[in-house]
Amino acid sequence: MKTNPGRFFEDYRLGEVIAHAVPRTVSGGERALYHALYPARGALYSSDEFARACGLHAAPIDDLAAFHLVFGKTVPDISLNAVANLGYAEGRWLAPVWPGETLRSKSEVIGLKQNSNGKSGVVWVRTTGWNEHDRKVLEYVRWVMVRKRNPGAGDAPDPVVPELARAVAAEDLVVPEGLHFEGYDYTLAGEPHRWGDYEIGEKIDHVDGVTIEEAEHMLATRLWQNTAKVHFDATNRPDGKRLIYGGHVISLARALSFNGLANAQMIVGLNGGAHANPCFAGDTVRAWSEVLDKAETGVPSVGAIRLRLVAVKHGAAPFALRGEDGKYAPEVLLDLDYWALMPR
Amino acid sequence: MKTNPGRFFEDYRLGEVIAHAVPRTVSGGERALYHALYPARGALYSSDEFARACGLHAAPIDDLAAFHLVFGKTVPDISLNAVANLGYAEGRWLAPVWPGETLRSKSEVIGLKQNSNGKSGVVWVRTTGWNEHDRKVLEYVRWVMVRKRNPGAGDAPDPVVPELARAVAAEDLVVPEGLHFEGYDYTLAGEPHRWGDYEIGEKIDHVDGVTIEEAEHMLATRLWQNTAKVHFDATNRPDGKRLIYGGHVISLARALSFNGLANAQMIVGLNGGAHANPCFAGDTVRAWSEVLDKAETGVPSVGAIRLRLVAVKHGAAPFALRGEDGKYAPEVLLDLDYWALMPR
């Protein structure tokens, strides 16, 4: 058998480190595609000149493009037989990624817990992305529910559930080397609101909506070399729709949040996230945000803002999140919790 | 209110200069996408070697790609609340744009006229695009009908309607520094017809047709960071179709015109243009051209040709333009009037 059947729950060992295949060199091509696939307008990721004025030598690729590139490589080893992508935690962007760099990924198995039904189990991995200088550029934990090869058979491993921080501590966020927001050009950035203008608890409706087409999410998902077949093969469902990669919704919602959060320039922390409901072509996606926290960083001109980013389908109630039963409303697609850097 | 509601007619002041947000560095990625989105085959924009043989140091990005990049930045400030894009005039390409350059845009309000119904008004702006060396690369006038925030209320500004040239004078066209067509390779360019082979009044049916998909025009429109929601949000119309950005039709028609005008290498002037009817996914677009004028330039090997470019939907009569009532035929999508440079 030459083809990759994917790993099953039994195939993971606690502490095991999996080196993922297919390193990828990024160029301006990936950036152009990112900006064609999402309404991304962050000035720092769009303009070399703007990035230079912020102390970087050029515009890096978008924070979430780096995330998808690192994530995509893990799919054949981690989530090919996944039933569900359960959560994210302890994500940190450790260095910007610039065109010309080559990324690869590794994952360490940090938790295992078989489900009581004996058919599947939860696998926790800490994934790290590296550039060609062996510099770590990204790390995050995610956990997925993975099918067993032989349901019911074999001994379950001793359950190990890692203790994960509810949020990345502000002091652990990494401000990219050289970054500052002194003399920041709010006009070029698109909005006047600075870190001090946002209050904890404040909610922002990002107004705009984007209707998704099959071709778009497949182009995006392939670009990240994410091979999960549910995203590409229409014969998996009677209606011929393909399940949209959750990361596509993340990028779409983040780009929509420009309208109200144009100065939340760089994502540096991922505290948590849930893909609350599946997304399909034809859905019109809207987004709203809530300010969860604010913090200073080691750089005086750079503030950190912790945001909840919620993506919903058209028709959702204003600021829809959970019903009275505590469950996500059916129109909610994504509930993401992240830290971004913003001029003070 | 953190989000941008767009400007209304009352918000414009004569003489005001608006600096538009989100500068953009272009790369080979934008070019590749342009050539994937449109059947663009102009040799000078496709091959560094061909461009060098014409006196440039490398192939610039396509003339209309530069236009869309400059135009897209103006949308959040000029046309977010526009009812209609009424016209273009006095457009000039002042310098080619090469990969690596960073573009930004400014617009000066040069005309204001409230409509008699008191609900809206016409705003004229002269938009300029600049590279990172503060060199102006493009300028054009456009006018749009913009809603009033408070229909009927307030005093109308004194009406100022700018006098606009019916066409850019040939002597005001800018031939890019170094450009010449001596030793021009007609075989590599794709057609043998030179400037002298075209006669004023001549009409060319460009034969080919392209059927537009939703995914394509949205990718294009996002690539130019044009955020007008009508292009992206299917919930705006009962049929779920999205109004296609007029610039998408311009680029499509221009690319189709290669077949018969392969040597009309560089657009350098935009004399006028009307988006005669809306375009939607599923429409099959065809194009025809008429030679309106010809002129010499300061460079002996380089001629200027003034062309009407008309985009029509499949089913239009040959060379369809206006009906007996003087109105555009319903199948006409675009009526554009431009100057291009061509080997003599």
Place this chain on the structure above:
Amino acid sequence: MKTNPGRFFEDYRLGEVIAHAVPRTVSGGERALYHALYPARGALYSSDEFARACGLHAAPIDDLAAFHLVFGKTVPDISLNAVANLGYAEGRWLAPVWPGETLRSKSEVIGLKQNSNGKSGVVWVRTTGWNEHDRKVLEYVRWVMVRKRNPGAGDAPDPVVPELARAVAAEDLVVPEGLHFEGYDYTLAGEPHRWGDYEIGEKIDHVDGVTIEEAEHMLATRLWQNTAKVHFDATNRPDGKRLIYGGHVISLARALSFNGLANAQMIVGLNGGAHANPCFAGDTVRAWSEVLDKAETGVPSVGAIRLRLVAVKHGAAPFALRGEDGKYAPEVLLDLDYWALMPR
């Protein structure tokens, strides 16, 4: 008549060399698009670092991207009036193509045979692709059935049917200068199987399927500046579907074959190929391969493997190829025969 009506059978002369129009400079943009359009994951074409470890100075563009670029230029001269694309032979990749290079194409007419019905004829051409240093990077023979301008009229040319090799001889394959697979990283490449692990006659089902959208194949086909109108114009068929460029199916099947043939890094020979049935949007494409032959090369660490690559539509029987009548099964889209280089 300024537009190109395409050549008819009468327009070809034996021995004639046709220089094709529109040279093209490639960049990271073309690569990014290739990887967004197809699930391409070959490590050597994805990572500069991986390519360097294999003795190249950087990652070239994908083998088939080079093929499409060279092929696309031939369409206006060879296949605009083609009834059918009949076959390929004697294809060799002679040098990798790197971003920054400029490609152009020439074709020599090496065979002509009018059909007995007097309405059309078969034209054989040997096409060569060249970079800006006048280095030949690719060559292949293809033959097409082309309509006559005047069916029944005129004398048929003396029939000349070229003798074509059934397969490129292993000793004629060109291993790119510097390429070696010593110290090859099978983990990064994605699979452990080396040249020695494959047996002649072995068949591999590549498992995954991809459903094609109209927008995708049109983006791809335009990217290669292939202008054949059947791929773009929905008004050609009552059902509004566009015939998909056969090369799109080739690239899709090759990318799918990563799953089982991840180490078949570089295509260096094209022995033959048939587009067995037309492909349309909505088709879900799957692929299987058969090992036809194996050979050593002049480089000890580099083996050559000859593969049949078959693309089928969803619903095809396992390893579907031909029916009892010897004809291709209706679900078979492509039957390709190629040589690739693989670590020994």
